[in-house]
Amino acid sequence: MTTTDIDGAVTERVVRNDGFEIAAYEYGDPAAETVVLVHGWPDTHHLWDAVVPLLAERFHVVTYDTRGHGRSTRTDRAADYRLEALASDFFAVADAVSPDRPVHVLAHDWGSIQVWEAVCEPGADARVASFTSVSGPNLDHLGKWVRAKLSRPTPRNLWQPFTQLLSSGYTVFSMTPGLDRIFRVVAQENRWQRIVSIMNDTPAANISLGPTFRRDAIEGLLIYRANILPRMLAPRERRTEVPVQLIVAGRDVAIRPAGYDDAHKWVSRLWRRDVPAGHWMPFSHPELLATATTELIDAIRDGVTPRGLRRAETDGDKGRFEDQLVVITGAGSGIGRETARAFARRGAEIVLSDINLDAAKETAELIVAEGGAAHAYQLDVADEEQVRSHASEVGTVHGVPDILINNAGIGQAGGFFDTPSAEFDRVMRINLGGVVNGCRAFGAAMSARGLGGHIVNVSSMAAYSPQQGFSAYSTSKSAVFMFSDCLRTELAGRGISVHTVCPGVVHTNIVSTTTFSGVSAEEEKRRQARYDELYRRRRYTPDKVAEQIVRAVERDRSIVPITPEARLQLQISRFAPAAFRFVAARVKLT
Incomplete structure (x- = not known):
C-alpha cells in the first residue's frame, strides 16, 4: 500500500x-x-x-x-x-x-x-x-x-x-x-x-x-x-x-x-x-x-x-478453515498431497508446490475434482531466491497465507564417512534450508499482516532418535525441530503458532526415493524396495498424518509426534536419553 x-x-x-x-x-x-x-x-x-x-x-x-x-x-x-x-x-x-x-x-x-x-x-x-x-x-x-x-x-x-x-x-x-x-x-x-x-x-x-x-x-x-x-x-x-x-x-x-x-x-x-x-x-x-x-x-x-x-463475517456457520489460504510445499505426493486435500475438504483455498510440477498439478486436479480450490506451482525449496519469488507471486495473486506448511523434504541413509560432503549438504539445504526459506519468505508477510496464523514445519521422529546410518537426515530434521522451537518463541507475541510435526514410520514415496550412500546402484535399489515394503506393512498412510496435522492446527499443539513409536521415542528422549543412545550404538538399521 x-x-x-x-x-x-x-x-x-x-x-x-x-x-x-x-x-x-x-x-x-x-x-x-x-x-x-x-x-x-x-x-x-x-x-x-x-x-x-x-x-x-x-x-x-x-x-x-x-x-x-x-x-x-x-x-x-x-x-x-x-x-x-x-x-x-x-x-x-x-x-x-x-x-x-x-x-x-x-x-x-x-x-x-x-x-x-x-x-x-x-x-x-x-x-x-x-x-x-x-x-x-x-x-x-x-x-x-x-x-x-x-x-x-x-x-x-x-x-x-x-x-x-x-x-x-x-x-x-x-x-x-x-x-x-x-x-x-x-x-x-x-x-x-x-x-x-x-x-x-x-x-x-x-x-x-x-x-x-x-x-x-x-x-x-x-x-x-x-x-x-x-x-x-x-x-x-x-x-x-x-x-x-x-x-x-x-x-x-x-x-x-x-x-x-x-x-x-x-x-x-x-x-x-x-x-x-x-x-x-x-x-x-x-x-x-x-x-x-x-x-x-x-x-x-x-x-x-x-x-x-x-x-470475518459473523453470520452463518463457517467451517474452521473456510476462506483461509493454506500454502504447502512438497505437495506433489505423500504427506503434502494428503494434507492439501484435508485442508481443502474443510473449505481452505490451497496454494501447493513441488519440484515436480506435473505432480503438483495432479494434486491440484484431485482437489478441484473434490470441489475445492487449488493452485499448483513448481518450486525448489532449497533455492532461497526462488522461494522469495514464489512468496511474492503468491502474495500478489492469492494473498498472505493463513497457514504455511513446510513439508518438502528428502530421505538419505548411509554411514557418515560413506556420505559425501556434497550429499550431506544437499540434505541440509532441502530439509532444513527449505523450511528456513519458507518461514523467512512467507512468515515475514504473515507477521507484518498482524492477523496471526500458523506455521507447520515437518520434522521427523529421527530428530530425537539418534541411530546409525542416518547422520545427514537426522541432523537436518533435528535442526528443523530446534529451529521451530526458536521461531515459536519469536512469533508467539504476534499470534503466529509454530507446529513441529514429527512423523514416525509412515509409508510414503520418500522411502522408495531415499539415497543410500556407500553402496552400489543395485544395492541401493534393493534397500529402497526392502524398506518400502517394510513401511507398507506398517500400514500408516499419509492421510492419517494429514488428519493429525489438521488437528494440531485446530488445537494449537506445538510438538506433534505422529505414530505410536514417534510418541514413545519422544518420551524416551526426554526421560531416558542414555538408554536410547545405548541401544542405537549397538543396533544398525541400514
Missing part, C-alpha cells in the same frame, strides 16, 4: 457545533470517498499519523480533535463529554467535510464508543456508509452483555464479566474526583510512550503524541465520569443498520474480547477480526487497520468481498 507525506498535504478547518470549535484536518482528494478517523483518550488526531498516509492515496481522509482535546474547544464540565454531545460533534464534522454523501469511519477507543452512539441513532445509515471499530465497544451493548451473563450464573458466565471488571479497574480512578490526580504520574510524554510501547510490543518511536498531551490526559478523564456509570447501570436498547467491522485486540488491557460476543444482536451487518495485539493498534498495526477499512469500503461499494473480510 502506497503512502502520502501528510505534513505537506493537510488542509485545516474549524467545524462549529453547539458552541464548540472542532479542529479538523483533511488529506487526499476531496472528491474521493471520505473516511473520518476518530481518536479516543488520551490522544488527539496525531493518533492516526501512521494510518493517514496509507489511506490518503485513495480516499479523502479527515481526522479531528474531539472536544476538550488538542486544538478543539476545551471544557471542564463533565456534561460536555456525554456521548450524545460527542456524537453530535461527529455528525457536524461529517456533514462539513462530506455534505453530499455518507462517510466511512475508522475509530479507536473512546472515539469508537462515541461513533457507536452516533451510528445507533435513527437514520444514521444515510450518513455513515461503514464503521470500523477498534478497541471501543458500544457501552449499552457491553452493559447488556454483562447483565445477560449474570442472569445465567454459570462459572464461565461469571468469569467473563469478572475479568472485564478487572480490566476496567482503572476507570475507578478516572471517575473519582481527586483520584484522577494519580494519572499525573504517568501523564508525561516519555513515560506514557514507554507504557504504550510495552503494552503493544511496538517501538516507542511509533507512539505519536500531540503537543497538548499532558493536559488532554488529565482533563479528558471527564469522559469516564460522564458516561461509564449511566451506561453500565441503565443500558439502552441500541441497534444500527450501519455495516460494522469490529477489530478486536486479543491483548487489550481495557476491553476483553468476550465483551463483543453479543454485538450481532444489535448490528444488522457485522464483521469481526480478532487480532493478537494490544489496545493501541493505530500505533502498532497501522497497515492492518488501513487494509481492513479499505476492504470493507470496497466490499460495500462493489459487492465483492475479499477473503479476509469473508473470514
Whole structure:
C-alpha cells in the first residue's frame, strides 16, 4: 500500500457545533470517498499519523480533535463529554467535510464508543456508509452483555464479566474526583510512550503524541465520569443498520474480547477480526487497520468481498478453515498431497508446490475434482531466491497465507564417512534450508499482516532418535525441530503458532526415493524396495498424518509426534536419553 507525506498535504478547518470549535484536518482528494478517523483518550488526531498516509492515496481522509482535546474547544464540565454531545460533534464534522454523501469511519477507543452512539441513532445509515471499530465497544451493548451473563450464573458466565471488571479497574480512578490526580504520574510524554510501547510490543518511536498531551490526559478523564456509570447501570436498547467491522485486540488491557460476543444482536451487518495485539493498534498495526477499512469500503461499494473480510463475517456457520489460504510445499505426493486435500475438504483455498510440477498439478486436479480450490506451482525449496519469488507471486495473486506448511523434504541413509560432503549438504539445504526459506519468505508477510496464523514445519521422529546410518537426515530434521522451537518463541507475541510435526514410520514415496550412500546402484535399489515394503506393512498412510496435522492446527499443539513409536521415542528422549543412545550404538538399521 502506497503512502502520502501528510505534513505537506493537510488542509485545516474549524467545524462549529453547539458552541464548540472542532479542529479538523483533511488529506487526499476531496472528491474521493471520505473516511473520518476518530481518536479516543488520551490522544488527539496525531493518533492516526501512521494510518493517514496509507489511506490518503485513495480516499479523502479527515481526522479531528474531539472536544476538550488538542486544538478543539476545551471544557471542564463533565456534561460536555456525554456521548450524545460527542456524537453530535461527529455528525457536524461529517456533514462539513462530506455534505453530499455518507462517510466511512475508522475509530479507536473512546472515539469508537462515541461513533457507536452516533451510528445507533435513527437514520444514521444515510450518513455513515461503514464503521470500523477498534478497541471501543458500544457501552449499552457491553452493559447488556454483562447483565445477560449474570442472569445465567454459570462459572464461565461469571468469569467473563469478572475479568472485564478487572480490566476496567482503572476507570475507578478516572471517575473519582481527586483520584484522577494519580494519572499525573504517568501523564508525561516519555513515560506514557514507554507504557504504550510495552503494552503493544511496538517501538516507542511509533507512539505519536500531540503537543497538548499532558493536559488532554488529565482533563479528558471527564469522559469516564460522564458516561461509564449511566451506561453500565441503565443500558439502552441500541441497534444500527450501519455495516460494522469490529477489530478486536486479543491483548487489550481495557476491553476483553468476550465483551463483543453479543454485538450481532444489535448490528444488522457485522464483521469481526480478532487480532493478537494490544489496545493501541493505530500505533502498532497501522497497515492492518488501513487494509481492513479499505476492504470493507470496497466490499460495500462493489459487492465483492475479499477473503479476509469473508473470514470475518459473523453470520452463518463457517467451517474452521473456510476462506483461509493454506500454502504447502512438497505437495506433489505423500504427506503434502494428503494434507492439501484435508485442508481443502474443510473449505481452505490451497496454494501447493513441488519440484515436480506435473505432480503438483495432479494434486491440484484431485482437489478441484473434490470441489475445492487449488493452485499448483513448481518450486525448489532449497533455492532461497526462488522461494522469495514464489512468496511474492503468491502474495500478489492469492494473498498472505493463513497457514504455511513446510513439508518438502528428502530421505538419505548411509554411514557418515560413506556420505559425501556434497550429499550431506544437499540434505541440509532441502530439509532444513527449505523450511528456513519458507518461514523467512512467507512468515515475514504473515507477521507484518498482524492477523496471526500458523506455521507447520515437518520434522521427523529421527530428530530425537539418534541411530546409525542416518547422520545427514537426522541432523537436518533435528535442526528443523530446534529451529521451530526458536521461531515459536519469536512469533508467539504476534499470534503466529509454530507446529513441529514429527512423523514416525509412515509409508510414503520418500522411502522408495531415499539415497543410500556407500553402496552400489543395485544395492541401493534393493534397500529402497526392502524398506518400502517394510513401511507398507506398517500400514500408516499419509492421510492419517494429514488428519493429525489438521488437528494440531485446530488445537494449537506445538510438538506433534505422529505414530505410536514417534510418541514413545519422544518420551524416551526426554526421560531416558542414555538408554536410547545405548541401544542405537549397538543396533544398525541400514
